[in-house]
Amino acid sequence: MSGPLAQYLVLAALLFAIGLAGALSRRNAIVVLIGIELMLNAANLNLIAFWRYGPNPEALEGVIFVIFSIGIAAAEAAVGLGLIITVYRHFKSTSVEEFGELKG
Amino acid sequence: MQSAFYILALLTIAGALGAMNFKRLVHCVLSLVVCFAGLAGLYLNLNAQFAGLVQLLVYVGAVAILVVFAMLLTRNAEDAPQNAGSTDWYLGLGVASMVFLILAFAVQGSELGAAETGKLSDPSVKAIGKSLMTTYVLPLEAMALLLTSALIGAVVIAKGPEEGGKP
Amino acid sequence: MLENIFVVAKQSVMGFLSGFLPEASLPFISSFLSIAPILGIFPLLFALTTIFERKGLGRIQNRRGPNRVGIPMTDIRIAGFGQFIADGIKSLTKEDIVPSSADKLIHFLAPVALIIPVLLMFSVLPFGKNLVPLDMKNGLLFFFAVGAASELSIFMAGWSSRNKYSLLGAMRAIAQMISYEMPFILSSLVVVMAAGSLSLVDIAEAQTGGIWNWHVFTPWGLLGMILFFIAAMAEANRSPFDLPEGESELVAGYFTEYSGFKFAIFFMAEYLGLFAALSVWITLFFGGWNGPFGQYSLLPSYLWFMLKLVLCIFFIIWIRGTMPRIRMDQLMNFAWKFMLPMCLINLLGAGSGYYIRQTFPQSPLAGWFFEWLVVGTALFWIWLELGDRIAGKALTQKREYRYADQ
Numbered sequence: 001m002s003g004p005l006a007q008y009l010v011l012a013a014l015l016f017a018i019g020l021a022g023a024l025s026r027r028n029a030i031v032v033l034i035g036i037e038l039m040l041n042a043a044n045l046n047l048i049a050f051w052r053y054g055p056n057p058e059a060l061e062g063v064i065f066v067i068f069s070i071g072i073a074a075a076e077a078a079v080g081l082g083l084i085i086t087v088y089r090h091f092k093s094t095s096v097e098e099f100g101e102l103k104g
Numbered sequence: 105m106q107s108a109f110y111i112l113a114l115l116t117i118a119g120a121l122g123a124m125n126f127k128r129l130v131h132c133v134l135s136l137v138v139c140f141a142g143l144a145g146l147y148l149n150l151n152a153q154f155a156g157l158v159q160l161l162v163y164v165g166a167v168a169i170l171v172v173f174a175m176l177l178t179r180n181a182e183d184a185p186q187n188a189g190s191t192d193w194y195l196g197l198g199v200a201s202m203v204f205l206i207l208a209f210a211v212q213g214s215e216l217g218a219a220e221t222g223k224l225s226d227p228s229v230k231a232i233g234k235s236l237m238t239t240y241v242l243p244l245e246a247m248a249l250l251l252t253s254a255l256i257g258a259v260v261i262a263k264g265p266e267e268g269g270k271p
Numbered sequence: 272m273l274e275n276i277f278v279v280a281k282q283s284v285m286g287f288l289s290g291f292l293p294e295a296s297l298p299f300i301s302s303f304l305s306i307a308p309i310l311g312i313f314p315l316l317f318a319l320t321t322i323f324e325r326k327g328l329g330r331i332q333n334r335r336g337p338n339r340v341g342i343p344m345t346d347i348r349i350a351g352f353g354q355f356i357a358d359g360i361k362s363l364t365k366e367d368i369v370p371s372s373a374d375k376l377i378h379f380l381a382p383v384a385l386i387i388p389v390l391l392m393f394s395v396l397p398f399g400k401n402l403v404p405l406d407m408k409n410g411l412l413f414f415f416a417v418g419a420a421s422e423l424s425i426f427m428a429g430w431s432s433r434n435k436y437s438l439l440g441a442m443r444a445i446a447q448m449i450s451y452e453m454p455f456i457l458s459s460l461v462v463v464m465a466a467g468s469l470s471l472v473d474i475a476e477a478q479t480g481g482i483w484n485w486h487v488f489t490p491w492g493l494l495g496m497i498l499f500f501i502a503a504m505a506e507a508n509r510s511p512f513d514l515p516e517g518e519s520e521l522v523a524g525y526f527t528e529y530s531g532f533k534f535a536i537f538f539m540a541e542y543l544g545l546f547a548a549l550s551v552w553i554t555l556f557f558g559g560w561n562g563p564f565g566q567y568s569l570l571p572s573y574l575w576f577m578l579k580l581v582l583c584i585f586f587i588i589w590i591r592g593t594m595p596r597i598r599m600d601q602l603m604n605f606a607w608k609f610m611l612p613m614c615l616i617n618l619l620g621a622g623s624g625y626y627i628r629q630t631f632p633q634s635p636l637a638g639w640f641f642e643w644l645v646v647g648t649a650l651f652w653i654w655l656e657l658g659d660r661i662a663g664k665a666l667t668q669k670r671e672y673r674y675a676d677q
Binding site for chain 2: 004006007008009010011013014015016017018019020021022023024025026027028030031033034035037038041044045048049051052060062063064066067068070071072073074075076077078079081082083084085086088094
């Protein structure tokens with residue numbers, strides 16, 4: 001496949017890979033969360049690209065999915081950052097390696 | 105359209121790379137904002153005006169600010185040592201590049217025929233609102249419930265155990 | 272004739288230029304011709320506002336205000352109206368001091384990142400009948416989305432300065448702007464419901480035909496107008512919500528460590544953001560560019576718009592001279608316990624007002640009357656009830672003073 005759709009899909013894949021690399025390799029929990037946000041955004045870009053170049057011109061699914069996904073990402077960020085702040089209170093650190101005690 | 109795509113794609117990728125690689129957390133967040141703004145531009149370029157503006161409003165206006173607040177509330181984490189060269193780093197890089205290569209080959213090799221020009225008409229907000237209130241009313245309500253519980257949950261989690269103290 | 276003078280002028284300039292310029296450059300020239308007047312008029316309005324504000328505040332506080340600077344080398348003083356030129360020259364020639372521990376790049380980028388969103392806000396405002404730089408279908412959403420981006424540049428300014436006052440001021444500003452963002456958006460939604468469009472051009476056109484068509488003359492419009500104005504003042508960090516730069520506690524807030532022209536840019540961005548918010552306020556509730564007399568326009572549409580804007584500017588100067596600054600906890604309580612519920616109730620009021628009017632299709636006057644009777648009374652009662660909750664006993668009983676030794 002080539003053309004504009006493929007360009008957008010490859011861009012989204014690259015964005016997803018960057019987010020994944022960051023989430024896997026960085027130690028700071030906030031940066032890990034940023035990586036997860038990047039991966040979500042890559043998925044959103046995919047949805048919009050498929051909607052735009054998709055076969056059904058009247059369907060609104062792509063845009064609506066993205067709106068829901070943005071809402072979920074906002075909720076996820078709020079709860080995730082709240083968790084990070086709570087954990088920081090206990091460990092005085094936001095490094096994910098210190099959280100090993102949570103394994104129980 | 106094509107040159108706009110390349111400029112915005114470059115901006116987005118540069119922002120994402122910066123967000124993952126800068127040493128200082130503040131630089132990461134600001135770089136992330138560049139990435140979000142580039143994505144909003146890409147949505148506008150794809151004729152999805154409403155989604156692009158919502159992306160700008162929610163991500164740049166709210167999520168980035170949330171991250172900033174979390175960063176300032178966890179102060180001494182600011183200068184976390186970068187772990188380039190460690191095992192984790194190589195592992196992350198390897199897995200991510202594998203994922204990218206698989207996805208890119210899948211995209212290139214796919215048989216899916218895509219419309220070359222695509223649709224140029226932008227869906228009106230009216231149409232989006234109507235379908236949110238009819239076809240997608242159940243997800244919308246679930247979304248409202250999720251956001252409310254996330255709001256309450258975030259307050260309860262972040263407020264901590266101390267009694268009666270103002271956060 | 273006078274109505275379309277700017278449109279005709281632009282068309283004739285474009286026609287003249289298209290004779291010898293390459294085809295590809297014409298869209299850029301067209302955009303430039305739309306942008307240039309905004310970049311000329313609104314900074315000039317800002318400069319004039321500073322001098323009017325200083326003189327007006329002087330009058331309110333029983334002093335004269337600046338009255339010295341006139342034309343150099345002569346004795347002509349033009350009542351001090353040369354002051355803004357002198358101020359401009361002063362800030363241009365002052366030394367630009369960057370703190371040695373500052374994050375230099377972000378410190379430099381913050382004023383740039385603030386002025387760009389503020390100027391972008393002007394691109395969707397209808398200044399006259401055919402005078403809108405960019406007729407966007409989602410113009411109002413664009414205005415809010417771009418406005419939300421300015422919060423981050425305030426954080427950049429406060430954080431990069433490495434100064435506790437800067438950081439405190441920035442945190443206050445962001446907390447305030449986030450809290451008032453929701454009333455800001457929600458209070459404008461009643462007009463979107465009424466006009467059925469997010470485009471500011473459509474919203475202005477929905478109010479043509481005389482002063483009684485303006486949204487402010489409906490119960491939900493009146494309430495939305497008040498709520499939008501309060502939220503806009505808080506968004507622009509304007510008195511009485513100017514805690515982020517409370518000079519008695521925080522020196523100058525987030526731009527403490529800025530000097531010279533960067534400081535002037537912050538100052539200008541604040542006022543330009545305020546003008547944009549006031550322009551949206553006018554467009555949403557006061558008919559935008561429509562004159563009050565129906566088809567007898569008397570003045571061209573853009574002059575009506577500017578007249579309304581100037582009146583609004585005098586109104587906010589008056590407020591600044593009158594109202595004391597409120598406290599941080601009062602600010603937050605007011606946003607979350609009064610503004611937000613009131614905005615949500617107002618949405619309900621707008622919906623029920625619509626249905627009340629629908630029940631009287633043959634006589635709009637009766638519909639208008641019953642709308643005021645039912646919705647207006649309900650909203651007024653809720654306003655008083657909620658206001659009592661938030662103000663506590665301060666409104667009805669004698670104020671109790673508590674001192675530290677008790």
